[in-house]
Every structure is written in structure tokens, then in C-alpha cells.
Amino acid sequence: MRAHEAGVLHAEAGQAVPSWLREPEDVNLMLPQLWARTVERREDGVVAVGGVPVTEIAAEFGTPAYVLDEDDFRARAREYRDAFAGADVFYAGKSFLCKAVVRWIHEEGLHLDVCTGGELAVALAAGFPPERMGLHGNNKSVTELTRAVEAGVGRIVLDSFDELDRLTAIARELGARPKVMIRTKVGVEAHTHAYIATAHEDQKFGLGLDEAAVMAARVLDEDVLELLGFHSHIGSQIFDASAFEVAARRVLGLQAKIRDERGVELPELDLGGGYGMAYTTQDDPIPVPELAERLRKIMEHECAGYGLSEPRLSVEPGRAICGPTTFTLYEVGTVKQVPLDYGASRAYVSVDGGMSDNIRPALYDASYSATIASRASSAAPVLARVVGKHCESGDIVVKDEFLPADVSPGDLLAVPGTGAYARSMASNYNHVPRPPVLAVADGTVRVIVRRETEDDLLRLDVG
């Protein structure tokens, strides 16, 4: 049954619509702040990226697929590099990493943050200079640490005393002197989902400021590792620049304490990543130049206050670079009209992917938007929920969106803002193979991560 045949819910009907979601005047409208820069709806109603219509992409490569705008990716990387000139920008590979991305990051002059042996392997395989990499992780294994030291990774961010012992032993054995930072938790309550806040006390990352001072003293005393400075990452999808300022102030206070107690001015400071991006109209990211300027000012101000010479700053944006560059292209399979308690109804639009290609709605209650991408529609907007094909009722792709009432099987549906933590957190739940990543540039589409196949999955199953 088509949605418009069932008497559907409009915004004025009330409760089912979240307060921030407005019924659009034109259901074909695509808000530019939610889409990669070369994405547009053409006059024939079809959405195109880099000049290539999604209908062609779907016909050649199938759905679901992550469609990435390479020019947009590179432009966002450059924007960070330029705004933070004089500081080092480490792209956080956990948000999305593959060999092509590693090369783009290198070509655009960024550094790279990896947080597992797997990410390190991808970066090395793509030829990224190890000295421009940082290695994170709260439980790095001996194998991972050894590989990083042998490869000459530029900095290892220590996260525990156990790791300090491990790395010191490895350095002694290899006769190396790895550069390290110490990850702190600065006690800032970042306004974000609890699962992605990382600077409060009761979570697994980093060391409290007092413990971090003890660790710094040990590293300096033992003189096996080279201490670059402290690291702070307060969480992810944060819009409030003042949270970063508070973090900077607290870590610089620690820096001053080390100077006072040990007579050592540590040369670097890393303020992590976590800059928010727009998934829906609710989100209002801080413009990158403004963010950079605020961090620069607070560094200047605090260092002057403590009489410290300014350490070299580094930052680690992931989501804000890759997130907006990509949309997921799905095909609609079924549309079901579900009556709600208060007389309205919601169209459940099922697509050919779901929580296996984007776990964020299920994991963080994250909001996304969607549009019908294979055509324009003159039908009225109706409240819809885009859901996946998995065996879970929480398998939600877009919780609340207005779609045209004539949304039908066979329509292509695009969900923007899926460049970060979608492919990188994808799973094979229900033995669903993971979608490919397609990079579009200069009117051509290139597979940069191929589609997984059932054969790939069967090959793992050696029983």
C-alpha cells in the first residue's frame, strides 16, 4: 500500500514528530548543509554527485552503497589544514579509513591518527609516512606497540601505566626511543551522547590530571621514552567550543605544573577531535576557522598566564572531515503504513541495508535525514521512518523524516552524512555483506572499498 492511500500524519497532527523536525514546503528540497558539496538535485529530479546521477551509480554498482564525494573530502581536509596552520591536523582514521583516504590525507598535508594494529596496517600499506602518524588505544597489545616502534610511528599516546611498562620494555629491547604523549581526562562534561563522551572520570580512556602528572614524572625519570606532552580528547559530536577551551586550560595547567616541578616545558599539546557535524537541521557546527581561532586564542592566553612558551598544538578531527562527504544510497523494498495511537500513521519505508551499514541510530539514537534520490515527487510530505532489513525492531536508518506520500518500492533513497562511523562500524549482522564505498570525482565513479560478497563471508566460516 502506498503511504498516501492510508491517511497519513502531517506535522500539525502532533506527538509523532520531534519538535525540531519541520514538514517541508517542498519534499524534494535538499538542505546544502547536510550534503557533500557537489551533490544536487538535477532538473529531471534525479540527485547527482560530482555530475553523476545516482540512478547510474545504482545501475552499475548496486545498492546499498556508500557514495563519497572525493572533492568534498579533500576540501574539508584542506580547510582544517589551512585553518590550523602552524598546528598539526591528525585525521582520525577511526571515522573512516581505507587506502585511498590515507593517500588523500597525505596529499592534502595532514597527519594521521590510527588506533589499532589494523588501522596502522592500512596506513602503512598505503605508504603513509610513519613519522606523521599517531597511535591511540586504551589497550594496545605488545604486538601493536612493537609494530609501531619498529615502523617509526611519530607518537604513541599512552593510556595506562600497564602500557607505559609495556612500551618501556619494548623500547629497551629494540634500542629505540619512541615519542609519547599522555592521554588525560580533564573532567569536562561534553554535551554529547554518554557513549561518546570521554573526558569525565568514570570511563575507560586516559588518566586523571594527578595520575597524568605521576606518569609524566616517571617517563621523565626513566628517560627511555621521549615525552612530547599531554593529550586530551573530550568526546565526539560536540558543538560547544567552550568545552574545548576548558579542556585546553586544564591541560595547560598540568603542563605548567610539570614545568614548576621538573623544570621541563613539554613541546607539544594535543586537544583531540570531536568537532560536530550536521546530520539534521538540529546541528549547527562551529565554522572551522572560528574553532581554530578560539583554540589559538585560548592557548595564547593561558600560556601567557602561566608564563609558558606555547607548545605546538595538534588536533584530531575525524567525523567533521569525512562525515559530510558521503551519503548511503539504498533501494526501497517495502512501504507499510502503521497506524499510531492518536489517529495518525507513520510510513515504514524498508530499505536494502540497515543497522549493519549504520549502527549509529541503534547505538546512540542518532538522527539522520533522507530524500528520494531517483526522482522528484509532487506528492505531499508524510511522516516516515526508514528502517533496514535486519531482524531487530531497533533496526532504524532514519527515525523521523518527511518523505513524499508516493514513496514506493524501487525508489532510490539517499541518507546524507554517513561518511563517519558508518562503514567503519559496519557489521555482518544477519550475514549481510557490507556495502562498497564509491568515490566520485570529476564525473567518474571509482570503487575504493569493494562490496563484500556472500563468498567472502562463507570463506571465514571454516567449520
Ligand SMILES: Cc1ncc(COP(=O)(O)O)c(C=O)c1O
Ligand atoms: C583520541 C581520539 N581522537 C580523535 C577522535 C575523533 O573524533 P571525531 O571523529 O569526533 O572528530 C576520537 C574519537 O572520538 C578519539 O577517540
Ligand SMILES: N[C@@H](CCCC[NH3+])C(=O)O
Ligand atoms: N563512533 C562514535 C564516536 C566515537 C568516536 C571514537 N572515539 C560515533 O559514531 O559517533
